[in-house]
Amino acid sequence: MVWSWIPEYLPKFMDGLLVTLQLLSLSIIFGMLFAIPIGLVQVTGPRWLAIIARGFCTVVRGTPLLIQLWLLYYGLGSLFPSIPGIRESFMWPILREAFPFALLAFTISVAGYEGEIMRGAFKSVPKGELEAARAFGMSRFTVLRRIWLPRAFQNVLPTLAGEFVLTLKATPLAATITVFEVYGIGSIVRQETYRIYEPLLFVAGIYIVLTGIIVVFFRWLEQRVPQPV
Amino acid sequence: MDNGLHRSSNEAVVVENLHKQFGDLEVLRGVSLRAHEGDVLSIIGSSGSGKSTLLRCINLLELPTSGEIKVAGEAILFNKTKKGLVPTDIKQVERLRTKLGMVFQSFNLWSHMTVLQNVMEVPIHVLKLPKAEAREQAEHFLNRVGLWEKRDQFPAFLSGGQQQRAAIARALAIGPRVMLFDEPTSALDPELVGEVLKVIKDLANEGRTMILVTHEMKFARDVSNQVIFLHNGLVEESGTSQQVFYETQSERCKAFVSSIH
Ligand SMILES: Nc1ncnc2c1ncn2[C@@H]1O[C@H](COP(=O)(O)OP(=O)(O)OP(=O)(O)O)[C@@H](O)[C@H]1O
Ligand SMILES: [Mg+2]
Numbered sequence: 366m367v368w369s370w371i372p373e374y375l376p377k378f379m380d381g382l383l384v385t386l387q388l389l390s391l392s393i394i395f396g397m398l399f400a401i402p403i404g405l406v407q408v409t410g411p412r413w414l415a416i417i418a419r420g421f422c423t424v425v426r427g428t429p430l431l432i433q434l435w436l437l438y439y440g441l442g443s444l445f446p447s448i449p450g451i452r453e454s455f456m457w458p459i460l461r462e463a464f465p466f467a468l469l470a471f472t473i474s475v476a477g478y479e480g481e482i483m484r485g486a487f488k489s490v491p492k493g494e495l496e497a498a499r500a501f502g503m504s505r506f507t508v509l510r511r512i513w514l515p516r517a518f519q520n521v522l523p524t525l526a527g528e529f530v531l532t533l534k535a536t537p538l539a540a541t542i543t544v545f546e547v548y549g550i551g552s553i554v555r556q557e558t559y560r561i562y563e564p565l566l567f568v569a570g571i572y573i574v575l576t577g578i579i580v581v582f583f584r585w586l587e588q589r590v591p592q593p594v
Numbered sequence: 595m596d597n598g599l600h601r602s603s604n605e606a607v608v609v610e611n612l613h614k615q616f617g618d619l620e621v622l623r624g625v626s627l628r629a630h631e632g633d634v635l636s637i638i639g640s641s642g643s644g645k646s647t648l649l650r651c652i653n654l655l656e657l658p659t660s661g662e663i664k665v666a667g668e669a670i671l672f673n674k675t676k677k678g679l680v681p682t683d684i685k686q687v688e689r690l691r692t693k694l695g696m697v698f699q700s701f702n703l704w705s706h707m708t709v710l711q712n713v714m715e716v717p718i719h720v721l722k723l724p725k726a727e728a729r730e731q732a733e734h735f736l737n738r739v740g741l742w743e744k745r746d747q748f749p750a751f752l753s754g755g756q757q758q759r760a761a762i763a764r765a766l767a768i769g770p771r772v773m774l775f776d777e778p779t780s781a782l783d784p785e786l787v788g789e790v791l792k793v794i795k796d797l798a799n800e801g802r803t804m805i806l807v808t809h810e811m812k813f814a815r816d817v818s819n820q821v822i823f824l825h826n827g828l829v830e831e832s833g834t835s836q837q838v839f840y841e842t843q844s845e846r847c848k849a850f851v852s853s854i855h
Contacts, residue, residue, distance in 0.1 A: 493702035500653050501716040501768055502691035504684075511719055512704055519706050590706065 381550035396475020404483025425477025438466040438542040467539040486517035526583035601632030612661035623827040636814035639824035695765030701757040703749040710745040735763040755786030775806040
């Protein structure tokens, strides 16, 4: 085992870690913002929206993330340069980058998987508690904000922790479209030093630590939220 | 109309010729009732006679097929549609609901909140009371139902009787004109029934207006000034407690109330 390359590449790994964390946290935040309505309309209707939401979840969950990523980056991404004037537009610096495509793909993925989880979460809130809220004069929106949503999250907090760990472990896929997150940096080390195992072990270690942080964070969160009966 | 039955002349809840259909099943077939301020009105009847449905129509948890409902003297506005009545103004419904303190058979406390938070929730987020005031008032009502010590517990850690008392405090805290009880003790272990009935009885004694669906015949007899006996979606007998429990001509009603004699 040779570890002497570590000091040299450590700054790069720090950059990579930042990219991983950005990709993970932003896609979870944006993804959940979509997952909540996607889950909700499947329980409340209207029917046509429920069907669209359901179809979205099925497609996202039924196709490999790698393919979604490549379709977005190489498919959509390659269309942009052919649009007249786009290279001069203020959007170009963003469209030229790979990271936004990775973020988009991961956001869609989180929205699809967690949309399904949230559907179950909304459904599992006891009818009586929602009925009580309505009976005391809460508006539909207040019921959602004060009772339904917090109760739904209370039900799925442990599940979400596991889901987000899976999302973390999918982030190396972004390296395939030149987003140099932690795993991508590991590949660079491998190519430049001809060491195979050490960089992989090092990268694996980083993911274990990140997983640990997610797990501990959600444990802490769960303890602050009372458990349902 | 007011043959000495009511304890005041101010209408609290009036239901006129109410019909309710679930698909082909007509559960309420023209029911009328009136409760004035100070009245304690019990609704009795066998299982499936439509008692809960009637109560739930008053605060529109169920939409009636036809009929009229007045809460605190104000008629609820409906649009007539093929499927039945639809409220014209949901804001009106929400406002009138805050005048009706509902207590459910299965408590329905919000389990992600402490007892105190449960009681403060509607005053703060619906009635827009300042937090400090809502808290003070919530503690007052929790004290009344004997749960002040349990205020920071979550509902899951309370006994059924305690949960139901907390639910009563929650309903009281909205400052309701009328309390609605739907079999408040049916889900309780027998030894816990007493503590809840005592709280309800205290409320009756202080002159609260209440409409109460119950299977506790003795309690209904003692606490109410008005009783309605429902049978198959119709009012089979109604009147004072004395009239319904001891002077009824209806054989069905006689048989039903005979359990307490
Ligand atoms: N949401 C519903 N959909 C269809 N049928 C219903 C619904 N709610 C009640 N019913 C039916 O309406 C009838 C009256 O029900 P309701 O709950 O009002 O009776 P109840 O007098 O309260 O009976 P219990 O003493 O058992 O509580 C029953 O036959 C019931 O099956
Ligand atoms: Mg009932």
